[in-house]
Amino acid sequence: MLAAFGGPQGILRAHSTALRDAGLPPATVHALRNPDTAIMRRTESWLAEPGHCAVTWDDDCYPPLLREIPDPPVVLFLRGDPGVASLPQLAVVGSRNATPGGSDIARRFAARLGQAGFCITSGLARGIDAAAHAGALSTGAPTVAVCGTGPDIVYPAAHRHLAASIKANGAILTEFPPGTGPRPAHFPRRNRLISGLAVGVLVVEAGERSGALITARLAANQGREVFAVPGSIRQPLTRGCHRLLRQGATLVEDPDDIVRELGSLLAHCAQAVEQNIPSRVDHKATPIEPAAKRLLQRMGWEPVSVDDLVRWTGLTTAELCSMLVTLELAGRVVSLTGSRFQRREEKAPI
Numbered sequence: 001m002l003a004a005f006g007g008p009q010g011i012l013r014a015h016s017t018a019l020r021d022a023g024l025p026p027a028t029v030h031a032l033r034n035p036d037t038a039i040m041r042r043t044e045s046w047l048a049e050p051g052h053c054a055v056t057w058d059d060d061c062y063p064p065l066l067r068e069i070p071d072p073p074v075v076l077f078l079r080g081d082p083g084v085a086s087l088p089q090l091a092v093v094g095s096r097n098a099t100p101g102g103s104d105i106a107r108r109f110a111a112r113l114g115q116a117g118f119c120i121t122s123g124l125a126r127g128i129d130a131a132a133h134a135g136a137l138s139t140g141a142p143t144v145a146v147c148g149t150g151p152d153i154v155y156p157a158a159h160r161h162l163a164a165s166i167k168a169n170g171a172i173l174t175e176f177p178p179g180t181g182p183r184p185a186h187f188p189r190r191n192r193l194i195s196g197l198a199v200g201v202l203v204v205e206a207g208e209r210s211g212a213l214i215t216a217r218l219a220a221n222q223g224r225e226v227f228a229v230p231g232s233i234r235q236p237l238t239r240g241c242h243r244l245l246r247q248g249a250t251l252v253e254d255p256d257d258i259v260r261e262l263g264s265l266l267a268h269c270a271q272a273v274e275q276n277i278p279s280r281v282d283h284k285a286t287p288i289e290p291a292a293k294r295l296l297q298r299m300g301w302e303p304v305s306v307d308d309l310v311r312w313t314g315l316t317t318a319e320l321c322s323m324l325v326t327l328e329l330a331g332r333v334v335s336l337t338g339s340r341f342q343r344r345e346e347k348a349p350i
Contacts, residue, residue: 002058039177046077046152046178051167053078061086069196069222073175077151080171084142087119090258091198091219092135093191093212094128094205095237102128102205102237105229107135109202112255114141119170121146121198123190124159128204128212133166142170146194148187150180161306164324191215192222200225200262202252206240213240216249225262227252292323296332296343303342 004022005011011019012032019029046052055062055076063085066072078085090113092106110120110132120136122129124145136143145166149155151174154163166172175193176186191214195201201219203226206212216226226249231238245251252258298313309320324341327333333341 039179042178043077051079052151053082055082055085055173063197065089065199066193066196069192071192072196073193076173076175077177078171078173079151080167080169081142082171084119084171085144085173085197087142088117089121089144089198090118090262091121091194091201091215092128092132092204093122093194093201093215094203095207095210095212096125096127096129097237098127098131098205099235099237102231103131106131106204107138109204109229109255109258110135110143111139111141113258114139114143116255116259119144121194123147123187123194124155124163124166124172126156126159130159130162132204133162137165137169140169144170144197145172146190146197147172147174148176148190149182150174150176150178152178153181155182187211188214192218195219195222195224198224200227200258202227202229202258203241203244203249204229205231205237206244207237208239208243210240213244216244225250227258227261229253292327295320295323296327299333299341299343301343306341309341 001011001022001024002008005014005018014022016029016033019032020026024032043054047054055078057067057072057074061082062076066085076085092110092113094102094106098106106128114120114136119142120132121144122132124130124133124147129145133143133145143166145163147153147155151172154160163172173193174180174190180186188211191211195215195218198219201216201224203212203216206216216228219226226244228241228244228249228251230241230245230251230253233242241249250257250261295309295313295315299309306320306324310316313320315323324333333343
């Protein structure tokens with residue numbers, strides 16, 4: 001369509017008959033002629049916020065691996081650093097109801113793989129996803145969260161602080177426009193993006209009906225490597241991993257097993273990124289509002305919890321989190337475990 005009509009504007013200007021003759025189904029032609037103005041206004045408002053962007057299929061910073069899958073999104077809505085989405089990625093997925101041991105494995109693998117040069121990709125869900133993001137953040141490695149909601153909605157809501165840290169140290173992306181809530185069909189659909197962004201997928205704890213198995217199947221269909229961590233035959237959450245192993249997934253017991261398997265590919269991807277991808281966003285260029293400056297002064301220099309800051313400042317949690325994200329993007333605070341933040345030493349006046 002882009003080639004036939006000379007770009008998006010040409011498609012929008014084309015007559016309905018020409019669109020149908022080019023192969024578009026009637027429902028798509030109708031949608032082009034009758035766009036949802038409420039979604040358009042909401043998206044325009046969201047894009048006006050700092051750190052928000054829409055990356056279209058033909059943008060230079062559209063993730064190159066994602067462009068290769070059979071059904072790449074036409075647009076990605078992204079919060080954070082758009083350059084991170086094109087780094088060599090390793091997806092870590094698994095059960096939402098992970099055991100403490102499984103979460104520890106995911107965290108340890110993500111931390112080591114992040115140190116080895118991978119950007120860690122997952123879905124911001126409870127359990128293995130959250131542990132993988134946390135493991136990457138613990139070593140300062142970039143991490144990408146692929147969401148099944150619009151970019152303005154954090155799901156589950158309990159992960160709002162984790163999402164803020166991911167935005168400050170990586171990116172949150174989705175194909176769903178602002179205002180889109182969590183719907184059951186969205187999460188299997190987003191799984192193709194998790195696998196499509198990555199050079200490989202690691203499954204840590206998955207039951208026989210786990211969504212992580214969907215991601216692994218999609219990864220295999222996309223030509224990605226699939227890895228699985230084995231476990232006890234008595235543990236229901238390892239049965240999905242064992243099924244993958246029987247189907248040909250690579251068994252891994254240590255993060256370095258993956259590094260050895262994908263090391264040469266990592267170097268190749270890193271070279272391609274360095275040559276073709278725009279430089280990462282300068283987070284310190286993020287503007288700081290006067291209210292955020294006052295919050296920074298109120299924080300002092302010791303680690304402080306969000307709850308304490310709410311009590312001290314009288315701000316709502318939403319207002320406070322927004323300011324903390326701005327300060328973190330600007331490099332003025334760092335997020336710690338337990339929903340705590342600490343001020344960084346000033347090197348120049350705000």
